[in-house]
Amino acid sequence: MADARLVQCLLGTLDHMPNIRTEAEGLLAQMANGPGFGLELAKLVVNRDLPDQTRDGIKQLAAVVLKKFVKEHWQDGSPKFRPPEVSLEEKDAIKSLLPQGLGDPIGRIRTAVGMAISAISEYDWPDKWPELTSMLIGGIRERASIEKVHGSLKCLSLIASDIDEKQMPQVVPVLFPELYGIISTPEAYGKSMQRRALGVLHGCVAALGIMRGVYAKQTRELLAPYLPSFCQTLTQLVRAPTNLSDVTEVSIKLEAFRCLLVATQNFGKLLQGEMGGILAGSWEFYKTAAPMFEALAVYEDCGEDGDVDSDGDELNLEALISQMVEFLLTILGSSRFQHLIKPFGQDLVYTLMxxxxxxxxxxxxxxxxxxxxxxxMEDDVMSARVSGEMLLDSMVDEFGSESLQLVWAATYQRLRESAQVKAAGNPAWWKIREAALLALGSVADKVQEAFPGKDMVLGAIDIPGFFDKLLTEDLGEVPTNPLTQAS
Known part of the structure; x- marks a missing residue:
């Protein structure tokens, strides 16, 4: 039987009356100071006998409160610790019981349980909870239920980046074939599980990247049998036609780019034979997604409430585009691969705007x-605008005045298009104009460095003349092409 007093307190924290909520929160704080509170929460999380009308909310809330309880009472000396510390017996009981919740049929409950386990792992894993890794991998391999596989993947995605150098040689040969099977055959496992597997892959490759500084040879040997095959599949995911209004599809693309990014940053040498195909697939998506992004995010609001999937994840086109641009930025910054991106320069700059x-x-x-x-604009690196500025700045650093010419040419073309859109009566005509000027402004310091004098003539472009004509256009006259007005 569930602890009725605890259930009432949890329900009270959800009440619409402020005084009831305050009283319930106070009672929960008092109960947290007594023995057995964390274990009672864990029992609620896995309880199958709760009333149907409150079951899902109570179980999810119990997992959330348990996570907070772990942060505050699990280990003396931790940043948010408040006495008393949980006894060893209660800790062991919680760790034995809580993973059962990873098989819950409700996705948001599995997520909450995974987060509570992740909170415990910060203190106990792997030294005091060594069986956690094999238990999670076992939940994937055994396939006792689709929910257990999903929950195990979710939990692994939360802790994967913390797997240490002692565990990685045992984890990779067992886990990576399972991940590959899920990622490469979504028709068998579903797209949501595919996305979770990508998250685990990203975490593991990121952890190996951190270890690379000390264990360079060992990490390369661990990844060499797997990384090329994974990257071929990731390229297929990036290249595949995508409905950008679908939360899960956008999330899969986002995770695929994150995996490609961290693999390129840390293990580029292993990808030399694959990078041409990876970049071709990325470029295909880069070109085809631009008009869809414009339609959904620039002219409409794709962030309306309700754009969430079954796990509660929101549609985030901005994060996807930013991650894609950051991947291109990584290619550009690599002496091994930057030559591959140069042929795309003109279209890259034009589409980036x-x-x-x-x-x-x-x-x-x-x-x-x-x-x-x-x-x-100064701090938000996870936006297409800021990522675009960084990419343009890097292009000019790597390719010099040739890239400046591309920026100027693309700016003029976009300004001309803006005037045409304005003439057609589109009220959003100014957006592409503003983006073009933002892009141009991102390389302004490079122009000044290259041409510090007053007679700033860049190839066939008269820069002062360009801005004179830009001002004239704002005052109501259409400019001629500054590319033909060099002095």
Missing amino acids: QYMQMTTAQEEMWMNDCDQYIAD
Whole structure:
């Protein structure tokens, strides 16, 4: 039987009356100071006999409260510790019981359980909880239920980056074939599970990348049998046609780019035979996704409430585009691979301006708050706009004045298109114009470094003349092509 008093307190924290919520929260805080509180929460998480009308909410809330309890009471000396510390007997009981919740039929409960396990792992894993790794991998390999596989993957994705150098040689040969099977055959496992497997793969490769500094030979030998095959599959995922309004499909693309990014950053030598195909697939998505991104995010608001999947993850096109651009930035910064991106330079810059347009969500957020706009543009590296600026800046650093010519040419073309869109009566005509000027501004310091004098003539471009004509256009006259007006 569930602890009725604990259940009532948890329900009270959800009440719409502030006084009831406050009282319930106070009682929970008192109960947390007594023995057995964490274990009672764990029992609720795996309880199958709760009333149907409160079952899901109570189980999820119990897992969330348990995570907070672990942060505050699990280990003396931890940053958020508040006495008393949980006894060893209670810790062992919780660790024995809680993983059962990874097989819950409700996705958000599995996620909450995974987060609670992840909180415990920060203190006990692997030294005090060595069986956790084999238990999670076993949950995937045994396939006792699709829910258990999903929950084990979710939990592994949360802790994968913390697998240490002692565990990795045992984990990789067992886990990676299972991950590959899930990632390469979504028709058998489903897209949601495919995405979770990608998250685990990313965490493991990232952890191996950190170990690479000390164990360079060992990490390369561990990954060499697996990484090329994984990257071929990742390329297929990146290249595949995608419905950008589908949360799960966007998330899969995002995870695939994250995996390619961390593999390229840390193990590029292993990918020399694959990078041509990887970049071709990435470029195909880069070109085809631009008009879809514009339609969904720039002209509409793709962030409306309700754009979530069964696990509660939100649709985030901005993060996907930013991750894709960051991957291209990584290629550009690699002496081994940057020559592969140079032939795409002209189209890359032109299309990048389409991605750098202000989204509807950004427009609404910044409309009445200029300070927020400035702060986001300075600090928000996870945006297509900021990532685009970084990519352009890096292109000029690597390829010099040739890239400056590309930026100027693309800017003029986009400004001309903006004028055409304005003439057609589209109220969002200014967005591509603003993006083009933002892109141009991102390399302004490079222009000044290259041409410090007053007579700033860049090849066939008269820079002062360009800005004179830009001002004229804003005042109502259409400029001629500055590329033909060099002095």
